[in-house]
Amino acid sequence: MRKNPKNGTMKFSLRSLIWVPLTFSIGFALSASLIVIQARDDIREELESATHVAKSLALLIEYDRIGAQEAKNLQFRHIRISTQPPHLVNQSLNVSMPSWLANWTLGDVGSDWQKYSIHLDPVQMWTVYATPEDELDEVWESLTSTFFVFLVSALLCIALIQFGLNDVLKRMRQFSRAMTEMRDGHLETKLPETSPIVELQAIARQFNATTLILKQAREDNKSLSISLINSQEQERRRLGSELHDNLGQIIAGLRARVYLLNIQTQSEMSASGLETLKSVSDELEEAHRVIRNLITELDPMDLQTVNLNEALNQICMKWMQVTYIECELEASCEVSPAITLVAQEVVHIIRIVQESLHNIYKHSNANKVTVSLVNTRDYLDLKIEDNGVSSKELKSGYGLRSMQVRAKELGARLRIQKHSTGVTVHLHKTHQRAHSNELLDC
Known part of the structure; x- marks a missing residue:
């Protein structure tokens, strides 16, 4: 009081x-x-x-x-x-x-x-x-x-x-607590609809109806987000397969033809022709490398056989080869008992790392990136830090929204902070319990 x-x-x-x-x-x-x-x-x-x-x-x-x-x-x-x-x-x-x-x-x-x-x-x-x-x-x-x-x-x-007014004040306190819980995302909260005061009954019914609507909307959004993410993953795999089976094979065939042409006409072709042929061969080699990188980015690896640590290591290595920006991986995982992740959770984490690295390459002007992973019995902590300086403000574009959706699907908290020495992407997930199927080690 x-x-x-x-x-x-x-x-x-x-x-x-x-x-x-x-x-x-x-x-x-x-x-x-x-x-x-x-x-x-x-x-x-x-x-x-x-x-x-x-x-x-x-x-x-x-x-x-x-x-x-x-x-x-x-x-x-x-x-x-x-x-x-x-x-x-x-x-x-x-x-x-x-x-x-x-x-x-x-x-x-x-x-x-x-x-x-x-x-x-x-x-x-x-x-x-x-x-x-x-x-x-x-x-x-x-x-x-x-x-x-x-x-x-x-x-x-x-x-x-x-x-x-004892009952009124009691219901008002209940309503205040329920509103706080609803604000924090706990939509399972219900208010008792039995009261001698008609107005309080109406408020309780309206509140309960609102929570049901919000809960259903959240479930619908969650289902839609999952569907979009799954569709995105399927489209990534399809594009990767198309690039590998079609464009990749075409470029590989062209490289072979240029190689044979170089051998067959080496004694007959002029120096300028040989130089042009070598230039074409180098460009085809570069195109083949770019195609391989695109395929790796779209569908990086078989997540059923590769654990998170190895996946992050491969991503960092490939990213350094493409961008020539130093990427250091620091991973610390408990071995006994092993904290395991579902394959879909590993996909979410990898996509968050990929999106973060893409934003760094596009906006940050950095020359060094550090990816640190700590996975313990109780939590998983992932940080992507760069030393770049960007004049652009962080905006909620498609990439950032996708990262937020994936973090929610993980049940994790995602924070993106811009400071004078770069940008830090921080993902923190508290482990609830061991999963029963599709388990991958850290």
Whole structure:
């Protein structure tokens, strides 16, 4: 129930604990003010009446119409009889309420009231006077009663609010936790749809329906991503096979023909012709090398027989031969127990490495790349780091999106960070359990 320092908001329970007492306090203050204002007029009227009674009583006592002691023993409202002469009578208020409140209640009525002397004999003088003490005590009783009524009402109101909104606050907390879990991707979260409040039932039903829709959409996206990746892999293999069986064979045949032509016509051909024939042979050799590299990139190896470490080593070697950029592989894998990967997982990792190397060659202007792999019992950690400097900002193109999709299929976290000394592609996967089929060693 603390205040949130970020935006100044607070919990509803704390807000009710503040606003309800504040509202009742304002109500009590207004009621008390009305009581005091009304009491001020009543005191003025009562004092005027009591002053006349005090004057009459003083005359009755002085003329022996009533005994002084008998009159003193009588209880007169708003009237006091003192055995002291007027100049010695202490008229300070003797009331239950605080003096400041008494003075405020009296207002312009004041505290110096008319005193009437009673001459009992030549040496003895009593005093009769009116006082607002009784009226002030009544006002104080009214104020205290009103205060306790407001206090009990405020406590009951807070209790009823807390009791009445307990289910609402509980459901709101559940809804907040469910929204947090949904934001984090946990779409299995459900809210109970049973509640005495119709609005809460509607919110729960809407939330559960939304999670079902999102879950289905995520499953559809996942299926689509898998289909696209599988189609991509099939197309890669088809193109690799087509290049190998058709264009590769054609270039190999041309190379053989040029070689035979060179042998058959070497003695008859001029020097310029031989030079041209050699140039054609070199270009065919380069074309054959490029075709082999394309075939290797499209379908690098038989992943059913080659483990991840060997695959990465071959990729680095081939990449260095094509780009002339140094590529260093650092691999560390536990042997016992061996952490194994499904063939499809190895494909995803290899494609992420290939896409990263392709981006480095295309954008980074690097002269050294480090591929580091750590595969332990608990996790797999892959980093591709270069020392290039690129002026282009990282954009979410097809290649990066493909890497993200493959990382999700791996159940891994992919981060791409650009810094002053190059770009780092970091893939981290936490191992869940050993797979039951198609296992490949690290």
